[in-house]
Amino acid sequence: MPAIDLVDTPPLLAAHCLAYARNEEPIFGPLDFSLAAGEVVLIEGDNGSGKTTLLKVLSGLLEPTSGEVLLNGVHLTLAKLSHQVALLGHLAGIKMELSTLQNLRFAVGLGGIRPGITPPLALASVGLAGYEDQPVRLLSAGQKKRVALARLLLVPAALWLLDEPYANLDREGIELVNRLLTTHAQRGGAALITSHGAYAYTSGTPRKIALNPGTGNRESAIGPKSTPTKDASA
Secondary structure (H helix, E strand, O other), X not given: OOOOOXXXXXXXXXXXXXXXEEOOEEEEEEEEEEEOOOOEEEEEOOOOOOHHHHHHHHOOOXXXXXXXXXXXXXXXXXXXXXXXXXXXXXXXXXXXXOEHHHHHHXXXXXXXXXXXXXXXXXXXXXXXXXXXXXXXXXXXXXXXXXXXXXXXXXXXXXXXXXXXXXXXXXXXXXXXXXXXXXXXXXXXXXXXXXXXOOOOOOOOOOEEEEEOXXXXXXXEEOOOOOOOOOOOOO
């Protein structure tokens, strides 16, 4: 059997000279970075440094001013995003009048489902067993975040783009996010996380990319001893 040439295997995500400007005012870039399968990378930066804008560009919601984004070596297009990329932003993207289970079934209808999981199992995995018929509008902020996390478990997307995933979660919720990220990476997925300093991911030593307004990026490794920060009660 011929050996697999790992040298020629492209990264899951790659950005080359990626930049975005609004009204000719640079927001970020140019950026050059890659994300391999099985990797979790943190984008850090102050408010206004372009973290959320970067994720919107990587998810296809915004067109970059310059540069390119490659997924598995192929130029990223909007038609491919729903199946290959999952975005969790500041807005959870869930319908308040529907129940938790109805929301997850709606997500499956739009983006498909990963083998080996069901909407009820996803709810149980994020601590919401017994809430299947509960309207989302009656949930706490932390519980709404858990519904959004359950949706991540369902979709067959290898790349997760998570904007402040620890917000509105207590310590138990933070540990839940870490478990989901670890399991996703072990399955061969990858995740890009934004944070303005409240760093909570503690599994392994993922890379950190420091994002500064209107500039390029700096990369460094984060040690495993970061202390989880409590943002809010679930």
